[in-house]
Amino acid sequence: MHGGKEGVIARIFRYLRFFFSVMDISHRSKVVEVTEFEVKELENLFVLLMMGSFTGVPSPPSFVAAELLPHLDHEIKVLNERAKDSFDSLSDMASLLDID
């Protein structure tokens, strides 16, 4: 009997732990979603500055860009993706903010 009672408490704790862990994961992923979006925007900005002379914004000395560009393949990919989705940015924003 004693053992059974403890089992119930343990089960309750297990369910509670599960409940909170699910909440935890969902919150974590929510936080990361926004941060990931931010990182992408920053990476996009970084490589955009490198290619400033193409976009017409003031750019760093070209030799600085020339030294960095070979290491920025990921960022250039991000830039391309952002450019592709740029005319759909409203829906991007809506999905980020959970608006249906």
Next chain:
Amino acid sequence: MKTIFFTGKGGVGKSTLSSAVAWQLMEAGNRVLLVSFDPAHNLGDIFHMKLSHRKKRFKKTNLFLQETNLEQAANDYIEANMSLLNEVYSYMKPFNMDNYFNVLKYSPGVEEYAAITAMEKLFREEQENYDYIVIDTPPTGLTLRILALPRITVAWIDRLIKLRKQILEKRYTIHKITGKYSEKGTKLAYEEKDDTVMRKLNDMRERYDAVQLKLEGDENSVCIVFNPDYLSLRESQRLMDGVEELNLPLRVAYHNKLKDPESEVAQKVEHELLNGRSGVKVEHVYTIDHTEPTCYIMDTDLIQSL
């Protein structure tokens, strides 16, 4: 190692005076390298030697001479960048598209980058070999742009480092929350020590900081050469303002081609130029006869203020 820059309007006697100063420093027992960055070189004419970008010893003395060809330096700089571009875009070769990169030669600013790269290399490599490096600079505008470049570059690199730090911090946060940072199989750096871009930025910062420190430091002197006439006065004023704005140590002003220091023009020019600049010493240099084959030898003691 000390460095001395000679600046001034075209034709005021930068090359002659830098040669004379280099000669006097050598006579005083120093190992001296005299470098010309002026595209219109005349060091060779002054010392009656054929000079190139390689150092040449002057008549078994401790004076060494070199003429840095800015165009050649620019070409070297472009060549280095081209090989990188050609490596990245090697697939363009079959279509002969790689030739299109040749237009890079005409991009603005290349000459300045080449000059500052050459200067950085010179300071780094010759640090131990000479007591003095005397530099004869190109005309005012280009000189100011070259001297401003390290500071502009460092300012840019600082902004980029700040932005990069933000990216890495955010990546780190994501990594902390979700485990290993990975995106579609590519492992991305989230710490500063692992990030190649950050490393490159820090490297560059160190390099240009070193040049900037060298230019601003006690070991460096900027000298200005001017003549007793109003045209040279106006340009010298602009040059001095520029040098001060760049935080460079302006130490000596050589009043060159003087005939009569008591004359009204000479006194007015000197007064106007040095008005409010108490830290700059003035040296009077009297007209030199350029037909003399050894015009770098002068009676005036030019190095007492350096």
